[in-house]
Amino acid sequence: MTARGSAISSRRGRWQTAAEVLSLVGRQPGITRAAVARELRLSTSSATEVTARLRDLRLLTETPAPSRGRGRPTTVLLPHPEGPLVLAVNLRQGTWRSAVVSLDGALHEVVTTPHRSRQPQAVLASIQAAVENTKTQYGDRLRVVSLAVAGTVRENRLMQASTLGWDEVELSPVVGETGLTLLAGNDATLSGVAESRTGAAAGARTALHLIVEVGLGGTLILDGNPASGATGVAGEYGHMPFGDRSLRCPCGASGCWDLDVDGRALARRLGEDEPDDPFTYAESVLQRTDSAASAAIALSATALGSGIAGLVNAHDPDVITLGGLAVPLRKSAPDAFDTAYRDGLMRFHRGSPPPILDSAHEADGALLGAAALGLDHITTEPAIATWAEPTL
Structure with missing residues (x-):
């Protein structure tokens, strides 16, 4: 290694605490210097030193935190206006x-x-x-x-x-x-990463996130990070064979769960042509109150709840979060969804099943x-x- 390379390597070893501080700022916007010290188990002097270094590097700036009575004043850590x-x-x-x-x-x-x-x-x-x-x-x-x-x-x-x-x-x-x-x-x-970091699944060690738009996707989050699989393409839950095996999915597989829950499924159950825009079509059907639409919605909600139960049996998450059309689909046929979810769970899960929450970030996820x-x-x-x- 050259002298310059050795110097860079040495400096990189000094940035571990700085990296931890910046990670906290990203996961807990508005965090105070005192809270950073508690989270990272730093002394007051160490927290002061590392934040001063981050100010000098144009990474963070500090403003006084709102006063909360007696005690030593602290500061809120914010991104530097000239930072990355x-x-x-x-x-x-x-x-x-x-x-x-x-x-x-x-x-x-x-x-x-x-x-x-x-x-x-x-x-x-x-x-x-x-x-x-x-x-x-x-x-x-x-x-x-x-x-x-x-x-x-x-x-x-x-x-x-x-x-x-x-x-x-x-x-x-x-x-x-x-x-x-x-x-x-x-x-x-x-989207699942966002829910795990700052959304409805924040604080959960194991979280399952599912979103229905055109098809169904999702991820298993472990300690804030997605389980990516051997080649980075894990989480294609919509292509699990939870659906009708007589149907061929555009992905090439048969029986994909995708085809049982989204706008294409609703159109098929209503005897209508596959829509050019399945998402907008599904939104319109979910607004309907006629018996045909209600029956189609209940079948899709049943397919959604049943599949989620299978994933709970496989992954044992602390919490499940739902995004996209999964939220109104569940709300439009809550009895069908809940029955399918509970019936699909292994017996030991039924006493205290993982909660299913609406996503906090919605379209921004x-x-x-x-x-x-x-x-x-x-x-x-x-x-x-x-x-x-x-x-x-």
Whole structure:
């Protein structure tokens, strides 16, 4: 190792506590210096020293915390106005959304852009233009582009996305020649990360998150991180054979759970043609009160509840969170859902089944999850050391 390399390695060893502090700021926005000291078991002097270092590095700033009577005053830790940033992007069926993300996980400059073309090259070119504009605006402060995609993602490559009508697509063109790091993941997985970090499943060691839009996706979260599987594509719960085995899914498998719970299932049960936009179609059916719609909704709610019970038997989560159409589907046929859920549980689970909660982040879940993925990347010890290099 060269002398310079040895020096960098040595400095990186000093950033462990700094990384832990920045992680807390991202997971607990508005956290005080005193709370950081308690969480990390730091002395007052150590907490003061590390936060001073982070101020000098343009990573954090501090403001007085609201007074709570007697006792030593403390400060709230906030992102430095010149600190590093993430660009989070959520690529969906008809639109893509973007937001600039500061170290506390807050979303700034949120923009929704409709697809002008369904062709992957055109959509990715549109996102690339936004990335390049953001890079021009923020310069070296922008460190990472974190992309949530409604499809199966493996190592920054989209393997398939039936909702977009895309097959295999390389996603790296979105960063163009900017030199930025690209992190890409499935939107349902990243929604689950958001719920586990700052949403309805916060504090749970094992959480199961499921979201229904066009199909069903989800993730198993262990201590705040998704179980990614051997090649990074775990969580494709919608493609488990919980459905009608006579039906062939666009993914290539038969009997996918997807086809029993979403707008396509509702249309089939109502004897109607498969809709071009299953999500909007499902929303309209869920507003209906006629007997045919109620029967179709009850069957989809039954399929949803039964499948969730199977996943509880497999994973033993502390809590389940639901997003997208799963929430109104459950509420539209609560008896059918609850009966199917309880009947599908192993006997020992029935006395105290894991609670099923509505997601806290709703439509922002995937964007917030992408933000969390990006922040994880820029608050590692090596990333902090790299950011600190110009000032050392």
